[in-house]
Amino acid sequence: MNSETPVVYLDNAATTFPKPEAVYRDMDSVYRSSGGNAGRGANPLARRAAALVAETRELAQTWLSAPEVTFSPSATIALNTIIFGANLRTGDVVYVSPFEHNSVARPLEHLRKTLGIVVRQLSYDKQTMVCNLDAIRAHFRIEPPSMICVSHVSNVFGILSPVEELALLARQASPSVIVLIDGAQSAGLVPLELANIDALVFSGHKSLYGPYGIAGVAFGRDWRPAPFIYGGTGTRSESLDMPSNGSDRYEAGSQNISAVAGLRAALIWLKETGRCSIYDHVSSLTAQLTTTLAGLGGVFIYPSNSRVEHSSVVSFNINGVSPQIVETALGARSIAVRAGLHCAPWAHDFASTLTQGGTVRTSLSFFNTEQDVLALAEAIDELLQHA
Amino acid sequence: MNSETPVVYLDNAATTFPKPEAVYRDMDSVYRSSGGNAGRGANPLARRAAALVAETRELAQTWLSAPEVTFSPSATIALNTIIFGANLRTGDVVYVSPFEHNSVARPLEHLRKTLGIVVRQLSYDKQTMVCNLDAIRAHFRIEPPSMICVSHVSNVFGILSPVEELALLARQASPSVIVLIDGAQSAGLVPLELANIDALVFSGHKSLYGPYGIAGVAFGRDWRPAPFIYGGTGTRSESLDMPSNGSDRYEAGSQNISAVAGLRAALIWLKETGRCSIYDHVSSLTAQLTTTLAGLGGVFIYPSNSRVEHSSVVSFNINGVSPQIVETALGARSIAVRAGLHCAPWAHDFASTLTQGGTVRTSLSFFNTEQDVLALAEAIDELLQHA
Numbered sequence: 001m002n003s004e005t006p007v008v009y010l011d012n013a014a015t016t017f018p019k020p021e022a023v024y025r026d027m028d029s030v031y032r033s034s035g036g037n038a039g040r041g042a043n044p045l046a047r048r049a050a051a052l053v054a055e056t057r058e059l060a061q062t063w064l065s066a067p068e069v070t071f072s073p074s075a076t077i078a079l080n081t082i083i084f085g086a087n088l089r090t091g092d093v094v095y096v097s098p099f100e101h102n103s104v105a106r107p108l109e110h111l112r113k114t115l116g117i118v119v120r121q122l123s124y125d126k127q128t129m130v131c132n133l134d135a136i137r138a139h140f141r142i143e144p145p146s147m148i149c150v151s152h153v154s155n156v157f158g159i160l161s162p163v164e165e166l167a168l169l170a171r172q173a174s175p176s177v178i179v180l181i182d183g184a185q186s187a188g189l190v191p192l193e194l195a196n197i198d199a200l201v202f203s204g205h206k207s208l209y210g211p212y213g214i215a216g217v218a219f220g221r222d223w224r225p226a227p228f229i230y231g232g233t234g235t236r237s238e239s240l241d242m243p244s245n246g247s248d249r250y251e252a253g254s255q256n257i258s259a260v261a262g263l264r265a266a267l268i269w270l271k272e273t274g275r276c277s278i279y280d281h282v283s284s285l286t287a288q289l290t291t292t293l294a295g296l297g298g299v300f301i302y303p304s305n306s307r308v309e310h311s312s313v314v315s316f317n318i319n320g321v322s323p324q325i326v327e328t329a330l331g332a333r334s335i336a337v338r339a340g341l342h343c344a345p346w347a348h349d350f351a352s353t354l355t356q357g358g359t360v361r362t363s364l365s366f367f368n369t370e371q372d373v374l375a376l377a378e379a380i381d382e383l384l385q386h387a
Numbered sequence: 388m389n390s391e392t393p394v395v396y397l398d399n400a401a402t403t404f405p406k407p408e409a410v411y412r413d414m415d416s417v418y419r420s421s422g423g424n425a426g427r428g429a430n431p432l433a434r435r436a437a438a439l440v441a442e443t444r445e446l447a448q449t450w451l452s453a454p455e456v457t458f459s460p461s462a463t464i465a466l467n468t469i470i471f472g473a474n475l476r477t478g479d480v481v482y483v484s485p486f487e488h489n490s491v492a493r494p495l496e497h498l499r500k501t502l503g504i505v506v507r508q509l510s511y512d513k514q515t516m517v518c519n520l521d522a523i524r525a526h527f528r529i530e531p532p533s534m535i536c537v538s539h540v541s542n543v544f545g546i547l548s549p550v551e552e553l554a555l556l557a558r559q560a561s562p563s564v565i566v567l568i569d570g571a572q573s574a575g576l577v578p579l580e581l582a583n584i585d586a587l588v589f590s591g592h593k594s595l596y597g598p599y600g601i602a603g604v605a606f607g608r609d610w611r612p613a614p615f616i617y618g619g620t621g622t623r624s625e626s627l628d629m630p631s632n633g634s635d636r637y638e639a640g641s642q643n644i645s646a647v648a649g650l651r652a653a654l655i656w657l658k659e660t661g662r663c664s665i666y667d668h669v670s671s672l673t674a675q676l677t678t679t680l681a682g683l684g685g686v687f688i689y690p691s692n693s694r695v696e697h698s699s700v701v702s703f704n705i706n707g708v709s710p711q712i713v714e715t716a717l718g719a720r721s722i723a724v725r726a727g728l729h730c731a732p733w734a735h736d737f738a739s740t741l742t743q744g745g746t747v748r749t750s751l752s753f754f755n756t757e758q759d760v761l762a763l764a765e766a767i768d769e770l771l772q773h774a
Contacts, residue, residue, distance in 0.1 A: 031598070035406070046723070073460030076619065076639050077464070213646055231494070231730075232493075237727065237730050237731070
């Protein structure tokens with residue numbers, strides 16, 4: 001297809017697109033004017049870059065209500081930092097939700113194979129995809145958690161997990177538990193109290209409407225992981241050890257100034273636009289999407305319980321048609337959705353969607369409109385006529 | 388100082404600045420038009436992003452004469468990938484040059500402490516900073532290397548190490564040796580034959596004139612490290628293991644499309660401008676810089692042997708004045724240099740510049756001019772009058 005054809009973009013769980021204009025503008029203008037190396041020396045450009053990083057960190061801390069934020073180039077690296085930096089030992093039990101992304105599942109599987117940690121799935125109902133807090137409390141008592149890893153919003157099914165309650169249950173069962181929340185799809189959009197959460201991982205380029213190249217960890221408590229990436233920090237350079245505290249400990253290498261500028265612009269845009277305004281718009285569109293899709297015979301939305309609230313992400317399948325064929329057919333109509341496993345095989349194992357090649361996933365952002373939802377519904381209706 | 392004051396930027400070893408216009412332009416325009424998620428689904432925006440990544444990878448492979456290139460968010464992460472993925476064992480001997488950056492020194496120190504590897508320094512002459520190949524050959528025979536890590540161009544002193552010869556010596560002493568070359572200051576600018584080199588790490592934002600957020604490894608041979616970062620690859624998502632081969636194995640997480648677009652533009656610019664044209668301009672300016680500085684009484688250039696060719700980076704000190712004071716004084720005159728250890732403490736230990744707080748480092752790019760060198764010389768001359 002011609003690269004100029006306008007696309008109805010419904011793959012915002014992969015990356016929100018487009019970005020607020022200020023994000024594009026600042027990425028360009030700040031990089032042109034202040035593209036020095038932050039924290040490396042005291043020259044004017046390095047100072048400007050360092051001030052930008054400090055300001056963005058403060059904005060992120062405020063927006064996420066976190067006492068400390070460190071930056072990473074991606075949420076994947078932030079999750080690796082927490083999981084590999086947790087100093088888990090043989091036999092330690094790590095609980096996960098059934099919806100964890102491969103950026104959590106693959107590091108844990110590596111530790112299971114090489115170190116002998118035990119990975120257990122938290123109890124969730126297969127029909128409603130709601131977690132069973134009583135069963136979980138009982139499991140925690142029998143086999144106390146060393147760590148729990150839960151995604152706040154599933155990147156496949158869009159369902160919200162009650163992470164504050166899960167964190168509290170885990171903390172009650174094991175005061176030294178490490179609570180890791182994967183907030184790639186939710187951070188900054190769905191409010192979260194970090195009191196019992198050690199690490200909330202956020203992605204700049206998803207729910208924060210910023211660019212690729214910047215993500216990080218919001219630390220809610222005193223626990224800090226061991227360093228994962230070793231290198232130059234521009235501080236205490238005479239030492240062959242990483243700094244023993246502070247964000248430098250996790251930020252070896254040059255800061256990505258263009259990405260930081262984009263994240264700063266996004267955080268300012270979020271504040272000006274308002275969390276509620278964004279959340280309400282996306283929620284209302286998501287409700288419209290699920291209602292419209294449910295109204296089309298032959299479309300199966302996950303989970304089947306229509307009372308479940310989807311947070312911007314809705315997965316479905318069309319009877320007898322592979323998700324990949326649906327994706328391609330929609331793509332030919334300039335509608336961008338995503339088919340497959342969405343890097344979360346556990347979720348499809350749980351929902352029994354593995355053998356059919358996963359699901360068709362639609363995911364919305366503040367920049368989607370009712371027209372986008374209608375365009376999708378019309379296109380699917382057409383597909384159903386020909387299926 | 389006012390952010391509008393033009394800066395004479397002589398800190399290109401930290402990051403080249405400015406970038407070629409096409410780099411800024413494409414980072415912005417490509418991100419606006421094709422900001423999907425590469426390799427995640429088959430929707431039009433994801434396909435465009437994937438095509439961009441593939442094209443950039445091909446350009447990088449051609450420019451670096453490498454059979455395979457994988458991308459990382461930073462050279463630090465690329466170096467960590469090689470060092471931690473080398474599966475070193477207790478007692479393994481790793482040789483380093485005296486000039487390695489903390490992105491090599493700190494991972495090795497961590498492995499020394501936790502795993503008991505042995506880190507040895509290759510024999511270099513303290514006066515000339517030239518390596519002693521005969522002594523090194525003899526050391527390799529007595530204590531064969533499991534790995535050697537050498538920066539092609541020192542980020543502190545700008546001296547070139549004969550990495551092809553060192554790689555050959557290491558290979559002759561130990562055919563299974565892993566040869567890691569840190570090319571952050573040289574990759575794509577100083578020609579390099581990868582025949583005996585396993586991994587050449589490059590930084591997008593330094594000698595390649597691209598943006599922050601993209602770097603990588605050029606593999607010269609068949610050896611590949613174990614994965615370092617575990618996560619979603621958009622491929623073989625049903626497996627909890629990282630893919631067993633291909634660049635996906637090392638590229639978990641979303642590709643940074645804006646950075647990839649910038650690197651592509653930089654690689655096209657490099658090709659159009661010509662390696663020789665860039666190299667000759669920078670070399671000639673560097674020679675002018677060393678000659679001019681050497682002509683000022685009271686300036687000590689490292690190494691003292693004036694016949695040593697500096698590759699774009701020149702470190703010096705002014706008798707009796709700390710490097711930090713020189714940096715600040717030059718900064719007040721809108722000249723950006725860098726004072727300190729430059730994240731390479733071994734280099735200062737070697738050159739006996741640790742106690743005096745390191746060196747003042749100047750580093751040039753294709754966009755510097757004779758006027759920049761003259762402005763620096765004048766400013767230093769003024770400082771000397773008042774010192």
